[in-house]
Amino acid sequence: MDPMIIMARLAPKVVGPLVRKLLVRPGPGAFLVGRPLRIARLVSFRGEQRTLGEREVRRIAAKLVERAVTPLPGATGPARERPVAPDEDRAVTDALSRTLWALGDLDTEIAQDARLEAGELARQLRRAAPDAARELTGDGAELHSVLVDTAALHILNHFTQLTGFVARTVVENRRTLGRIDDTVGALAARLPSRSAEDAAFEAQYALDTAVLHSHLTIFGLDLVHSPDSWPLDAAYLGLRCEPEPPAADRGGAPEPAVPAEHALSGLCRVLVRGVAGSGKTTLLQWLAVATARGELPPALRRALYGRVPFLLPVRRFAHHGLPSPGAFLAAVCYPGAEAQPPGWADRVLRAGRALLLIDGVDEAPEDRREALRRKLRDWTALYPGNVWIVTSRPSAVRADWLTADGFTELSLAPMSREDIAAFIQRWHRAAAQQAPDDMDRLPHYERTLLNAVRITRDLGRLATNPLMCGMICALHRDRRGYLPNGRKELYEAALSMLLERRDRERAMGTTDGIDLPRQPKIQLLQKLAHWMLVNGRSEMDREIAVDTLAQHLPAIPDAARQGDPEEIYRHLLNRTGLLREPAPGTVDFVHRTFQDFLAARATVQRHDFGLLLNHAHLSEWEDVIRMAVALARPDECAALLNGLLAPRPGIRAAEARHRKLLAAACVGHAAELDPEVRHRVRRFTRDMVRPSTVAGARALGWIGPIVLEMLPEPAEVSDDEAYLLAVTATSIADDMAIDYLAGLRKRTSPDVRAQLAGAWRRYDTARYAREIIAHLDPDELFFPVADTEELHALRELGGRPYLQIAGEFTVAELIDGIVPADGLVRLWLAYGLGASMAWLAAFPRLEELRISGRLPPVTGVPEGIRVVEL
Structure with a gap:
C-alpha cells in the first residue's frame, strides 16, 4: 500500500x-x-x-x-x-x-x-x-x-x-x-479522461518499460559465473547531484551534493551534467522504471506519479534529430510501437503527463546540438506541464546552455569516499550471491580493496564514478588482489580480462567454432571504434560493421581463416563483452569510454596524429586525445602536444585556448615526455590558469592535479582572485589540492572561507579537518557536515557555532555529536531529517534554523528559534 x-x-x-x-x-x-x-x-x-x-x-x-x-x-x-x-x-x-x-x-x-x-x-x-x-x-x-x-x-x-x-x-x-x-x-x-484504448496501451507500456529497463550492466560483473546484468533495484547506487550555479554566482556557503531524488524534487526542466561513467544513463533508467511502476521516493512522488516516461537516448537519432512524438517508441525500438493508438504520444504530451528523459546530448555531433536545443525550446513551449530531464558530458555544451529555456543545471557529483566504500561492499555482496568458486576469498578482496582506495592516491582518483569503480572491483578480484597503476594500464588490463579470460573463467567453450586470441580481437574492435570516431558516431549500422570487418580481415590472418565477416562480427558481439546491439540492425560499445580508448589505440597505431589535431577543439575528442597521449611513444607524444600548442588556421580564439588547456591536461597521462616539451606546455598555459569567472575557474579543474602546479601563489593575489583560485582547486578531487588550499585558509574573505568549508567531503576527512577546517575563521561561516566522521572531527575541534547538515543523520546522532550544545547558534538544514524539529530544544542558544529551498517546511520548531526558508 x-x-x-x-x-x-x-x-x-x-x-x-x-x-x-x-x-x-x-x-x-x-x-x-x-x-x-x-x-x-x-x-x-x-x-x-x-x-x-x-x-x-x-x-x-x-x-x-x-x-x-x-x-x-x-x-x-x-x-x-x-x-x-x-x-x-x-x-x-x-x-x-x-x-x-x-x-x-x-x-x-x-x-x-x-x-x-x-x-x-x-x-x-x-x-x-x-x-x-x-x-x-x-x-x-x-x-x-x-x-x-x-x-x-x-x-x-x-x-x-x-x-x-x-x-x-x-x-x-x-x-x-x-x-x-x-x-x-x-x-x-x-489523469484526464482517456479512451479505453489509450488507457489499455498505457498500462501495457508501463509494464514493458519496467521490464525492459529493470536491468543494467555493471562493468565487471560478468566473470566467474556472474550474471551479465544486475537488477536495477539492487544495482542502483544512490547518485548525488550538486547545483551548477550561474557563471556569475558567488558568495555564501555552497549547497552540498544531495541524493538525486532530492536535487530533482520540484524541478520540471533539468540539465544533468556528468563525466563518462558517472551514471547519467543509470539515473534516467532508474527514473523511467520507478515512474512506470509508480514506486517513486517521497521526494519525487508529487512531481512524477502518474506520468508516462519516455527514455530517449540521443545516440539512436543523433544524425536525424529528435523524432516526433508519434515516432518516440519506434525510434527507441520499443517492441510494441506499432500497437500504440494513433496520436497517443501527442495526447500524453499535450495533457502535460509525460516524463521526457533525453540521454546524452554529447552523443549528437557538435554541429547538430544547436538544432537539438532549438527543438527542446520549441517542445517545452508547445507541450507545457511535462517534466524534462536532459543529460550531457560537462564539456559538450556551454554553461547555461538551456538556462534561458527554464532549465536548472545540476552536476552528478563524484563519488565520495563513503560512496566508493558502499559501492565496493555492494559489488562484493552481489558477487557472493552467485556462489562462485572464490567465495571464501571475497571478504578478503573486499577488505583489501577498501583499504587500497583509501590509502592509494592514484587509485582513489580513478574510482570516482560507478564505471571505474566496477572495473576496479572486477580487476582486483580477477587478479587476486593485484591492481595495475594508471588509467591506461587499467584499461589494458580490462581488455585482457574481457577478451582473454572472460570465457575461460566462465567455463565457456568455442560454441561458434571461433577461437580468436586477444590481439586479433583488439585489432578488429579498434577498426569499428575508429570508424565511429572518424564518422562522429556512437553507434553504427550492422551492415557497416560487417563491411568494415570485411575490409580489414585479410590483414589479420588469425581471424580471416576462422570465419567470414558475418561470423567474426557475431563472435565479437557475443564473446567480447564490449559490443552490444541496442536495437535490431545497430551496434555500439557497452560504454563510450571503451570506444574512445580503442579509437585512440587505432589512431596511434595508424600514426594519424593529424586526425587528432584537426579535431582537438571538439569536446567529444578530448578523451580520445588524452588516451592517445598515454598510448603514444615519446616522440609521438611530444609531436602531439606541440601540435596542440601551435597556431592553426581557421581556429577561433576560444578553440585555441581549449587546445592549449587540453595539452596541459594531457601532460599527466604521458608515460615518458621530453622535459623541454613539458616546460613548453606549462609556459604556454601559465597565464591561462588565472581564471576571471566562476565558470572558467570551475572548468580549469578538468585539467586535473597538474593545474595545481600552474596556479599562482595564493599569497600574491587579491581576495577576488583568491576566491576563483579556491573554486579551481576545490574542483580537483585529489588530496594534492589540500596543500594548495592551505595557502588560502587564513583569508578573511567570506567567499573564500565558504568555498573551502564547502569542499570538505571531497577530501580525506581527518587531514582536511586538521589542515583546512581548523584554520578557517568561524565568524558567520557555516561548516558542512555530511557524515558522522565529519561531525566527530568538528567535535574534536571544539565545535562550531554555525553548522550545515549536508548528509543523512538521525536526530540522536546530531544531539550526541553537536558539542558543545550551548555553542550552536545557527543551523542550516540542507538535507531533510524527516522528523519534527522539537529536538532542537537541546540547543539552548540556537537562534536561527535555515531550510534549503528544496526541502518541505518543518514542524515542531521550539519557540524562540527563527526559521528562514532559503
Whole structure:
C-alpha cells in the first residue's frame, strides 16, 4: 500500500467537511478565558451541545474509508489498486469509528499557542483507543493509521480557524493541507479522461518499460559465473547531484551534493551534467522504471506519479534529430510501437503527463546540438506541464546552455569516499550471491580493496564514478588482489580480462567454432571504434560493421581463416563483452569510454596524429586525445602536444585556448615526455590558469592535479582572485589540492572561507579537518557536515557555532555529536531529517534554523528559534 496514493484520494475539500461534523464551535470569547479549552468539550457527540451519536460517527468513518479505497478518475496501474481487500472495509471502518469516538475521552488542552501538533494528537487518539485496530491485517492497520493521521490534521486545522485563536502551527498545518491539495490537483490534471484504448496501451507500456529497463550492466560483473546484468533495484547506487550555479554566482556557503531524488524534487526542466561513467544513463533508467511502476521516493512522488516516461537516448537519432512524438517508441525500438493508438504520444504530451528523459546530448555531433536545443525550446513551449530531464558530458555544451529555456543545471557529483566504500561492499555482496568458486576469498578482496582506495592516491582518483569503480572491483578480484597503476594500464588490463579470460573463467567453450586470441580481437574492435570516431558516431549500422570487418580481415590472418565477416562480427558481439546491439540492425560499445580508448589505440597505431589535431577543439575528442597521449611513444607524444600548442588556421580564439588547456591536461597521462616539451606546455598555459569567472575557474579543474602546479601563489593575489583560485582547486578531487588550499585558509574573505568549508567531503576527512577546517575563521561561516566522521572531527575541534547538515543523520546522532550544545547558534538544514524539529530544544542558544529551498517546511520548531526558508 502506498500512503501517498491514499493521501491523494483524501482531498481536503472532501475530508474537511466530514471531520468538522465531529466538532462544535465554542461560544464567543471561549479562548479569552483564563484557562484553555479541552478537546473533550469541543466534540459534537459529548456534552451539552451533542448533535451526533455512535451511528453518525460510524457513518463518517465509513465515508472516509470509502474515499480512501476509491481510485481517482482516470487512475491506472498502482493508483487503481485497493489498499485493502473489499471484505476488510468494514473492519477498518469499525476501527476508525472507535478511534474517532475516543476524541471525547481526551483530556488534552487546546491552548492559544497550539503547542499540540497533528502527529501528537494522532498518537493520543491511538493511546485512547488501544484496541481499536487490534484485529486489522497489516494493510488494514496501515490504512487505519493514514486515516487517523489525516483526521488529526483536519481537527487541528479546524481549531486554528476559530475566532480569537492565535496559533503557532496554523501556517504549518495549512501548508500540509495545501501540499495534499496540490498533490491531488497534480494527479487529477495528469489523469484526464482517456479512451479505453489509450488507457489499455498505457498500462501495457508501463509494464514493458519496467521490464525492459529493470536491468543494467555493471562493468565487471560478468566473470566467474556472474550474471551479465544486475537488477536495477539492487544495482542502483544512490547518485548525488550538486547545483551548477550561474557563471556569475558567488558568495555564501555552497549547497552540498544531495541524493538525486532530492536535487530533482520540484524541478520540471533539468540539465544533468556528468563525466563518462558517472551514471547519467543509470539515473534516467532508474527514473523511467520507478515512474512506470509508480514506486517513486517521497521526494519525487508529487512531481512524477502518474506520468508516462519516455527514455530517449540521443545516440539512436543523433544524425536525424529528435523524432516526433508519434515516432518516440519506434525510434527507441520499443517492441510494441506499432500497437500504440494513433496520436497517443501527442495526447500524453499535450495533457502535460509525460516524463521526457533525453540521454546524452554529447552523443549528437557538435554541429547538430544547436538544432537539438532549438527543438527542446520549441517542445517545452508547445507541450507545457511535462517534466524534462536532459543529460550531457560537462564539456559538450556551454554553461547555461538551456538556462534561458527554464532549465536548472545540476552536476552528478563524484563519488565520495563513503560512496566508493558502499559501492565496493555492494559489488562484493552481489558477487557472493552467485556462489562462485572464490567465495571464501571475497571478504578478503573486499577488505583489501577498501583499504587500497583509501590509502592509494592514484587509485582513489580513478574510482570516482560507478564505471571505474566496477572495473576496479572486477580487476582486483580477477587478479587476486593485484591492481595495475594508471588509467591506461587499467584499461589494458580490462581488455585482457574481457577478451582473454572472460570465457575461460566462465567455463565457456568455442560454441561458434571461433577461437580468436586477444590481439586479433583488439585489432578488429579498434577498426569499428575508429570508424565511429572518424564518422562522429556512437553507434553504427550492422551492415557497416560487417563491411568494415570485411575490409580489414585479410590483414589479420588469425581471424580471416576462422570465419567470414558475418561470423567474426557475431563472435565479437557475443564473446567480447564490449559490443552490444541496442536495437535490431545497430551496434555500439557497452560504454563510450571503451570506444574512445580503442579509437585512440587505432589512431596511434595508424600514426594519424593529424586526425587528432584537426579535431582537438571538439569536446567529444578530448578523451580520445588524452588516451592517445598515454598510448603514444615519446616522440609521438611530444609531436602531439606541440601540435596542440601551435597556431592553426581557421581556429577561433576560444578553440585555441581549449587546445592549449587540453595539452596541459594531457601532460599527466604521458608515460615518458621530453622535459623541454613539458616546460613548453606549462609556459604556454601559465597565464591561462588565472581564471576571471566562476565558470572558467570551475572548468580549469578538468585539467586535473597538474593545474595545481600552474596556479599562482595564493599569497600574491587579491581576495577576488583568491576566491576563483579556491573554486579551481576545490574542483580537483585529489588530496594534492589540500596543500594548495592551505595557502588560502587564513583569508578573511567570506567567499573564500565558504568555498573551502564547502569542499570538505571531497577530501580525506581527518587531514582536511586538521589542515583546512581548523584554520578557517568561524565568524558567520557555516561548516558542512555530511557524515558522522565529519561531525566527530568538528567535535574534536571544539565545535562550531554555525553548522550545515549536508548528509543523512538521525536526530540522536546530531544531539550526541553537536558539542558543545550551548555553542550552536545557527543551523542550516540542507538535507531533510524527516522528523519534527522539537529536538532542537537541546540547543539552548540556537537562534536561527535555515531550510534549503528544496526541502518541505518543518514542524515542531521550539519557540524562540527563527526559521528562514532559503
